Amino acid sequence: MSGTLQTTQDLTQLAADLLARAKKQGATAADVVVADGETFSVQVRLSAVDRLTKAREKRLGLRVFIGKRSATASTSDFSGESLDRLVSDTCALASAVVEDRVSGLPDASAMAKDLPDLDLYDPTSLSTDQQIELAKRAESSALAMDPRITNSEGADFNSASGRVVLGNSHGFLGDYRSSTFSLSVSPVATDASSGGMQRDSWYAVQRKYGKLDSPESVGQEAARRTIRRLGARKVPTTKAPVVFDQEMAGSLLGHLCSAASGYALYKGASFLVGQLGQKLAPDCVTIYDDGRIPGGLGSRPFDGEGLPTRKTTVMDRGVLASYLLDSYSGRKLGLSSTGSASRGVGESPSVGPTNFYLVPGSTSPSDIIRSVKSGLYITELIGFGVNMVTGDYSRGAAGFWIENGELAYPVEEITIAGNLKRMFADIELVGSDLEFRGRIASPTIKIGEMTIAGN
Amino acid sequence: MSQIQDVELAQFGFSEPDIHRALGTIKVRDVDYADLYFESRVSESVSMEEGIVKRAAKSVSQGVGVRATAGEKTGFAYSDELSTKDLALAAETARYIANSPQGAQLVPAANRARPARDLYPADRPVTDIATAERVHLLNLIDAEARRYDPRIVNVMASFNLEYKRVLVATTDGLLIGDVQPLTRLQVTCIAEEKGNRQIGSFGGGGRVGFAYYQEQDRYAHYAREAARQAILNLSAVEAPAGVMPVVLAGGWPGILLHEAIGHGLEADFNRRKTSAFSNLLGKRVASDVCTIVDDGTIPFRRGSLNMDDEGTPTSKTVLIEKGILRGYITDRLNARLMGIPLTGNGRRESFQSVPLPRMTNTFMLAGESDPQDILRSVKRGLYAVSFGGGQVDITNGKFVFSASEAYLIEDGQVTRPVKGATLIGSGPDILTKVSMVGHDLKLDEGIGTCGKDGQSVPVGVGLPTIKIDEITVGGTQG
Structure with a gap:
């Protein structure tokens, strides 16, 4: 949501910078994880929008070793002042715990060298109205399937994408992007004779939007699973x-x-x-x-x-x-x-x-x-x-x-x-x-x- | 003891005109209500295993959640960037649910308020405790648990604290803040004898400072209890399977109420008529010895709050009175849509999630029976003293909760310990089978966390000793 979108290069630079600060403050080894991402979710219920949620978030975590002592800390505030405090807090915590003989980073020689593209990211960007429409289609398919489907806890469409950067004091610095698209429906069925209700749900989740099951098939499967529970x-x-x-x-x-x-x-x-x-x-x-x-x-x-x-x-x-x-x-x-x-x-x-x-x-x-x-x-x-x-x-x-x-x-x-x-x-x-x-x-x-x- | 510390907008980098402008952006013709929820949170944990305190962690987060409601619709956005630009963007996103951004409505100037009471007064912030002191306490726990029995082979303990400052600003003109401390001390022991390994856990906490765990040697009690359970389980026999009478001990077994009744009485499910309790208001859902309340106003309890996350004071709500369903627990959205009272149960995990109707401390009031008489009245059954987690299907009402310390009752006597087993029943039906309620109401130690829609919030439960005439026990011995 913020206009100050950082590039992957900015994030790797941030990780490298933090490792240098940790070393200066007395850490004998350290690693850093930086993650950021965007999520968007729509929830519809009985064919009307129930909830829209949109967010962008970021977080950074540091682990330091002072000899065989270690501690971790994290923050969502990337300002210089906050990062200084993060490094000193983490080092102070590490000094306060007990030595652990086996603690430490992995061997430098074992770090990942080839970072294959595993096809985890799909840049498809759907508009708010498109996502609402997908959720509505899924829920409508469930509601239309059988007269015993009388109510609904709603249908959700979620899309999320993010990046992870990991760096350590062996000089490893890796990053990857990923995305997920998911759709779920929760219909409610009523047993006409007893008045008893049942709810079930079905869902689809994929890293690629194009591979997601159709909203209709997800809705119909959710309805089938709900109806069969009656009685x-x-x-x-x-x-x-x-x-x-x-x-x-x-x-x-x-x-x-x-x-x-x-x-x-x-x-x-x-x-x-x-x-x-x-x-x-x-x-x-x-x-x-x-x-x-x-x-x-x-x-x-x-x-x-x-x-x-x-x-x-x-x-x-x-x-x-x-x-x-x-x-x-x-x-x-x-x-x-x-x-x-x-x-x-x-x-x-x-x-x-x-x-x-x-x-x-x-x-x-x-x-x-x-x-x-x-x-x-x-x-x-x-x-x-x-x-x-x-x-x-x-x-x-x-x-x-x-x-x-x-x-x-x-x-x-x-x-x-x-x-x-x-x-x-x-x-x-x-x-x-x-x-x-x-x-x-x-x-x-x-x-x-x-x-x-x-x- | 100090007063509640004032939480000021300035701590989040904003002024009253900033939030007035943001709320003004949102409050267009179709929008009924909007609020901003500012939160800053510091979490710290220290943990021990194998006799050494090897981990310490700290996390800091802050952000703002912006919400607008229009009819049944909610628009929600959040940001961990606290700038006026990000706040404006979030406000526009939240407004998306309105049909058009036209028809600006007047937002009254903020009326600065503070909660009317302080349920968790403290003479210093909960974070103000040296790491070395926490390390020392965990070491004492390790020694205490191992001293209990040489068959204790590993002790794991952790101390967690959270210090949260929140501020709610609404289009009704409310501007109110709270400082919410929360701590927890947890001990787990592994016992081993001739290849038989068993686990025992115990812990406690609340909106209390570190000194709480040193008072009355509570930490040592936790250590001994965890060790005792692990050792006890070494001799546990297979649990029975089938329908039988079950006596629940007081305290944490109150999780029965949380699963069987509490969730089903949250207003959102009842507004949507997807709860097994929909349309049962005023009807009998329990025997007349059962009166159940949700009370967010008990000092220092884990489930208590001065105000909920929408700025509403928490209260004591009667859910079931002498067996009759009396009320639901509500947040603003559902109270407005259903035309029922606000109960101060609008809670959220953080600025990253929307408020939902959630429980605080849910318990059954004491009855008149002597706990010993309750046990003596059972010919063959189960006496369940401690539980792990539980879960409920709100729509069909089926709920489970899993015993972690239980005994057979044979001819009115508590006899052998049995292995853990899940108990399953139906929410609207199970409390009609409660035939005796003890005079020994006990609240839990302060370890409960409730999950709903992916959001976790701290809660409490409580129960006197009760007898359920029949419930299905999921052991292996049919």
Whole structure:
């Protein structure tokens, strides 16, 4: 929104300048992250504009090392006075904490050298009215789909673009641009007989505007997902096979990804502690984290420490092949970084996924459902009942009861429970339907047996 | 104890004529209302693990959010540049929702006001505490937790503080500011015995200074509680699965109210008629032993505020009175559109987000039962003492919350600890199954954060011991 738009060159200059100031103030090593971006979002509801939001923002974060002590600080004020204060504050904080033997930047020789263009940026600029129109079309398609769609929580169209510059005292200085375009719709359906309401939603997200699903297809899918929930009921408490749809299987993969984080592992806070090289799942389970998929929502040329991203085999035919590590958690575990440092501006690096996915199998989702005589098909999970230390798992669920290979009726107000380690070991089928809608993606999967609590 | 510090426009680099001009730009014919929200925030954290305080961080941010409403429409823009030019640009963007920029309306001159009360008086700013003192406290926590039991193998602790200055200027002529401190101390322990690893967490906080954690040795209590939970979980058995009576202990288990009732009573969902509670005003939604309030006026609480983020004084709102649904919690937009009272619940995460109706401190008033009698009345069930997070689907009313410390009740006696399990129920129905309410109302320790529309705000909950006659427990032992 500001007229004083800075060029990438300005931002890299700013990063270099800050590193020099830090050195002058006594930092023995340092790195800097500068990020800026623009976001625009429209929300329409019942075909009228509900909310427009427009913003431009910027932020800068500094990490300094004074020997083996380190601290971070960040600010949105780029004035000279503010940056002076940032550097002195960060150095003062670093002096106040305790030495950490393994702290430090990655080895200078390991920094990313080639910075490939991963096709993450689309300069398409849509007018306010165009974005309103896209959201309206998506919502109208949902509302027109079925008379049981009676209301709406609205449709959103969002576009965002930004830049990241990372520099460190080894002389590394890298930058990349990225953009995202997304569309979502949340219709509400009413059951005429009971008066009960259900809401669901569907969405599309892409780095390229041209690749986004049509507003009509997003709206219609949102309506289909909402209507099919009407008339949901509880089922009796039992043990049965459970099929997870793409999105819900993705949530299980997300738990595995968190448990494979070097930080969780060295703290002893993961159910994967000591499991490297162990067979944890059947042969049909192979998982990659690939930071360099062109146009990928999790792709980036270098990680939060400036190390090159890459394709890591996390699970190879059921064997835990690698953890996800940055240089700090790697050193703690006696392993090398996997280029997985994720970094909020002004935070110390942590570990996060790039494009983390389960390799698809050959069974179609409908054949997976057909393989179940009596069981559950899960389309929604709510709550936080996942213990990452033990793998114990208990969450609220909604979906469909499967009878003789067919979806018989919708179910809700039930829980599914088990243990993540046993659940991964008990994966019986992996679907053929992998689609990326975020940084973590999975095809449909079937788990042999879980406890379902209902009435 | 000092008075509330005045927050002046000058701190953000503006004068009254500047904001009067900006509000004037926005207030055209179709625009009902507009406001500017200036915010400056300093956040600091220090954290410890493996016996060393290895991380310290500080972040500074400031900016202005500009909002206009016209009918049901909201136009919103924000900027982290505090110049008159950026303010003017944001004002034009926010005005976009108006059909045309014609028909300028008179904006009254600002009437400088200050909140009528100070719920978080302090004799010095919350940031005024040496890093070395924070480091020392975390070291004491590490020692205390490890002393509790040799099976504690790792202790993680963090102290976080936030110091926020806000100023709201509205087209009604209101100009009002507040200084909002917030701190939190959190401890997590990992226990290990013969390959069995378990976790325990405890913490507390509020709109209080650092000294709060030293008073009554609170930090040591947090450390012991986290250690106790981790050790207890070493012997936990599988949780039961199915419908059964559940007794909730007082305090943090009040998260039940937040998920099952609170969100469903936020005015926005009810105006849009997408809440399971839409059209239930005046109807019975709980048994007659249940009276539930949302109260943003309790001194020093994490969920309390002198004023909400629209400059409205917070208040105590009766949501449910003896089982009957009495009211919704509102922000300006929804109160105006629904023609119902302003309750001072218009809250926002920062200048980067719009105000929404949000809870403050939500709790059930004390009843008359003896907590021991409540437990004795259960033949076979669950006694849940502590919880992790919860979530709700506002439209169908289904909510969950996950126990992190729970026990079996067998023949009226609390027996074995069980592993964590999720409880699931239906909001408009669950409180009709509350048959006993204890006389032991307790507010939580001050650790709650509520998420809605991607915005996080600090909240509080509270509960006396209660008995729910039946709810589905999501364990593994069917």
